[in-house]
Amino acid sequence: MLRLAVTGAGGFLGWHVRVLLRALGWPEPTVLTRSDLADPAVLAARVDGVDRVLHLAGVNRGEPAEVAAGNVQLAAQLAEGLKHCANPPARVVYANSVQAGNGSPYGDSKAAAARLLADTGVDLDNVLLPNLYGEHGRPYYNSAVATFCRVLAEGGRPEVHADRELGLVHVTDAAARLAGVPAGGSWDPAMPALRISVRDLVGRLTEVAATYRTGEIPSLVDRHDVRLFNTYRSHCFPAHYPLPLPRRGDARGELVETVKAHGGAGQTFCSTTRPGITRGEHFHLAKVERFVVLRGSAEISLRRVGDTEVLRFPVRGEEPVLVDMPTMWVHKLVNTGPDELVTMFWTNELFDPDRPDTWPEPVEAARPAPVAVGA
Structure with missing residues (x-):
């Protein structure tokens, strides 16, 4: 079992990382708060001797300048704390994005953050994460899947403003990849993706919602069927039961x-x-x-x-x-x-x-x- 420290533990991905560790009986990870990050000495003491730091904290939404500055600042604070650490962790695992370096404020700031972490002297595992979905994602923030599920759970009809192909990975698979959990159980650290267009995703979730409205179980043929259904159900609970x-x-x-x-x-x-x-x-x-x-x-x-x-x-x-x-x-x-x-x-x-x-x-x-x- 690895001893982990986690930034962004209260976010969507951070919560799923901690739930997976809890299921496996791993030690509770050290939670690194924003105040910890702001003080290099405190941060250095909290990460001293851990096996791995998972840097999950980031800024995904907001004014472009705030997004860009926020991601760089968080990485710079972590990097400074690591440089003050007497017994630094063996590895930093960075929850980066496939959008890194794409010319947007978000993508360029994620790429810049990776460069800052690479300069600490600690081994960096720079994980380029695709679109994540899963239970208890925040609608209008974490993913389009969460937004579509919430709209459907409330009886609405999701709108598609721009159609494109998505690569969707369930958040538990990403949690296993970041935490170094080997394959087994219901997770897969290889992060198999569901390739689907936005329009087809809406159609698939709409069918799920229509079938489940009276308690009937939709077709659950593969693992993404099951996980999309579980994601939708998380937006139905507890209001739709019993x-x-x-x-x-x-x-x-x-x-x-x-x-x-x-x-x-x-x-x-x-x-x-x-x-x-x-x-x-x-x-x-x-x-x-x-x-x-x-x-x-x-x-x-x-x-x-x-x-x-x-x-x-x-x-x-x-x-x-x-x-x-x-x-x-x-x-x-x-x-x-x-x-x-x-x-x-x-x-x-x-x-x-x-x-x-x-x-x-x-x-x-x-x-x-x-x-x-x-x-």
């Missing part, structure tokens, strides 16, 4: 349609849970998971990794509803009734004991938390 399910009954009994999947793998199972017993206390990085209580009463509790607020959904078999677990949210199910609880679970993939994508963590009593997105 979703009521119709019950149909006759003299023979009752029927509840719990899952309608339009394509891809899937696994369904049922469990019984005794009164007072808890199931869950874990989170997933990529797996889609659905809970439907069919008999008895329960409480479903969820907490986003890095947050302290716990959301609670009381559910009863007499009024069946679906609650889909958002990725990177710790969740549990507790039988709150006096009788046995019957619950149906559905996941979008067959269970693989070698790659379960199930990361234990209690909902109520969390370890020291990653800085929340946007902090």
Whole structure:
């Protein structure tokens, strides 16, 4: 396990880096704040002896002059602190951009920042990142995917002002690449990209939203299907849940349609849970998971990794509803009734004991938390 220090830990990419490290049980990275960067002596002390510094902090939006100056200043501050460090890190990993050096204020400032970091004497891994997307991105800021998902989740229709091809990489793959996490689980540090036009992206997400509006699962054939769906779901939660399910009954009994999947793998199972017993206390990085209580009463509790607020959904078999677990949210199910609880679970993939994508963590009593997105 590497000892890491991170700038920009409260941003979109920084949060996903810390969630991945948390899932793997790596030590909490040292968080380098803007005030740390402003003081070379303090910064030098905080990075002393770490294996790797991930420089993720940057300025993406604003007036062109502010963007250009901000990216250069952050890199210059980090570089100065490294020069004062008695035991400097073995490597600096810079979250650069494929736009570096493209003639824009943003691109040229990112390229200039890389040159400053290269002059510190510390080995520099200059990673040119493409467009990143993923759960809990800020709309109108982090990516077009986040913007389109938010518009659709709110019932709107995204507009395409200029069509072009995008290369989209899921943020967990980028986090693995930057942190030096080897391939495995649901991530891929090779950062496989989805090549898609803006217009086709909007069409794909619009289909996802239309299918999911009533709880039906869209076609999830490949990993980008799953990750785009998870990204969209992150903009639906918690406002769209729980979703009521119709019950149909006759003299023979009752029927509840719990899952309608339009394509891809899937696994369904049922469990019984005794009164007072808890199931869950874990989170997933990529797996889609659905809970439907069919008999008895329960409480479903969820907490986003890095947050302290716990959301609670009381559910009863007499009024069946679906609650889909958002990725990177710790969740549990507790039988709150006096009788046995019957619950149906559905996941979008067959269970693989070698790659379960199930990361234990209690909902109520969390370890020291990653800085929340946007902090």
